[in-house]
Amino acid sequence: MLEVVRPGDRLYRAVRDVYTATGRPAAVARPASTPEVVEALRFARDAGGPLSVRSGGHGISSVATNVEGTVIDLGLLNSVERIGDDLVRIGPGARWGDVAAALHPWGLAISSGDSGDVGVGGLATTGGVGLMGRAHGLTIDHLVAAEVVTADGTVRRVDAEQDPDLFWAIRGAGANVGIVTSFDFRADRVPVVGRATLQYRVDDVARFLRAWGETVEAAPREISAFLYLMGGEFALATIVYAGDDPQGAGRAFGPFTAVAPVLGQQAQLVPYAGVVTATHAPHRGQQGATTHTGLAVHLDEPITARLADLAGSGAVEMLQIRSTGGAINDVARDATAYAHRHQNFSVTAVSSMPFDEAWERVWPMMDGLYLSFETSFSTELLEAAFPPATLSRLRDIKRRVDPDDVFNQNFPVATPVSR
Template sequence: MNQVRANLPEQLTGKLVTPGDRRYAMLRSTYTTRANPAAVLLPETTAEVVAAVRHAREQGLPVAVRSGGHGLSGSASNDGGVVIDLSALNRVEVLDRRTRLVRVEAGARWAQVAQTLTRYGLAISSGDHGNVGVGGLATGGGVGWLVRSYGLTIDHVRAVEVVLADGTVLRADAEHEPELFWAVRGAGAGVGIVVAFEIEAAEIRTVGVAQLAVEASPDGSTLREWAGRLAEAPRELSTAVVLFPYGSSAVMQITAVVAAESPRRVRPAVAPLLEIGKLLEHRSDLVPYAALVPPAHLHPNVGQQPSLTTNGLLPELDEGSARAVMRTVTGPHRALVQLRSVGGAVNDVAPEATAYPHRHQSTLVVASVFPPQGGAALDAAFRDVARHTDGAYVNFESRPDRAAFDRIYPGETGRRVARAWRRYDPDGLFRPALLAERGRPERPGRRR
């Protein structure tokens, strides 16, 4: 503790939280992991982020960066190191209403972003929970409620402000620092701290939302019907599914969101979903987009949901993969399974355009286990599904090891990501565990 307090820059006075401080209990952990950092720094400006990076580096301790702390890997905190917490950098500003250009700081939560933008009739498709921080999601991908019509959040990032490990501040866009700009959109955790994003929002005020409960056959046929209806549906329709065991079968809880403001457009988009499986429950509403990521989601992240999660992307949900998903839900090695429709606007983007290369898949499959189950149980539950997957998404992976890196950033994408991480952070100050097994140098002064 004394080591972290030593030579603290004047501009960070009052912004260092250590054990014993009444604020520490609310800042030490993430959503999934309880942690015990030596200190948490709370910068409020880009200049203070620079000071925090330089000070943390001088301590020779592990460094974690947190925008919201909702990430499943728990990497936004650590034991015995320094956490740079960006929660005070939470401003949201509409730069140009005509072009829908919005500046969002990394520490804002998506509920705050939605509340601000709704006054302008704008929205950014950005995950499915209002407590998620902007920085983590907008550097990893962004599979949101409007994903098939809007694409990923990263697909609409137009510029970023980044603090590098040596304290340099860079603005990156398509014309300036293009390699940094490429890496930030999908693999941003390893290049530096993105403190602000300029994002092109969508012109959306109200959306149609349908909640359905459908009995799903154990042979996977109901899942294939769902996927088939999505393949034929207009891009306005995006869906998320949670599967729960239900006797020998399962229940599909489907949330369908239609990017349309008129019931006349919402009803025909949702109607085909009512014909799959045995319908148990159904309701539809028109709501403001902000209602999907409401302020009610906001809460401190104190390690309240310990879990392990992995995922994979399916080019199509065919007979084999649908059966495998159902076995994961109803078989002897059970996991909580969620499905996200992707495709649509996501697949309009060239695979090499960003560090998220997965531009031909249709479905994201996510599996989670909870204590006392651990990694072995998750691997056993997901093994059959994994055989059908082609790629994975960094934001739904709890164990960011070498194997995960190769699934998330396959082939040339992975080689390019590794080069960018080494170029912009040569000493590995921010380098995530995704490269820990690739033989890179230790962080300066890092203590095992």
């Protein structure tokens, strides 16, 4: 029987909010099976009002909760099972840290981001820029099949041969076309990885970022690197070598120690599960923030000059720069609804206060958008996330599978107006 939590119920406080925002939904449906997802969707449509679908609840955009609407919380669909040598079936409500821990005994791993508390469903229907991305691609690049509930309550099994248009759409714009109730991934054989953490003193932000970008692009594909720049004077880096060769990892890490003065460093071989650990901390809207983001081909002089100005303006607390490129860019741009296959970096700025005006100087330097790191919505941003041919195909599929625009809370492709 479908569990529905309402205001005043004992569980309501635990399921009303997400990591980045507080909510006040009229009901939170908690399905424990695909038939119950169908029932929850019918319940939400009958109730009317906003509909949010939530997996892990960690999403930056905060659209996984609402006010006076229905939330379909997929947290109970959290199974992880092995269905072949390197094939695994994962529920959308599992957290990536738990997935990594479950896959490790089998010598398997799936690149999935930098936080183990992120839910599988949100990330695996948007992209998945992770700490093994240059070696193994986006998370969606490992998806081989899925089970999807579309707006009319139909349960569809989709893959490259069966319903290929819908399979294409869920890999980058899944929140617009249905609710994925299980994912079949082809995992990589990665028993352990090399992980290095470095703390830098930053004397010249623009010069530092250019050196960082050049070092990342020159690194072997086994290397993926995430940089966190705080206040323009201090930076922290997490660098992962997707392999178990300590000598190879050491050689690959070496150039990163020459980027800027190193205040502290550590390197070791660890299970991938040790890189993305799930804490299962409760979500109470504790990390409310404004974020703006864009993709970059290179960290060249024009971009780094603008980023240095932004970092020094006091408008943002952190700049995060994630490596893309490598295996991510081996995939054809029209192979998935995520079409950004030539950029080498994802750049995100974070602040506790709005900083639209400061970001406007940086945005013209960007080349595309990854939706998971953006808190704003506009037609311009939607078109940056989905190039014209991609957006046109998405809208055709949307008209066929969701003509009533039921799934309209997460960068809706069928709504070409600002909100």
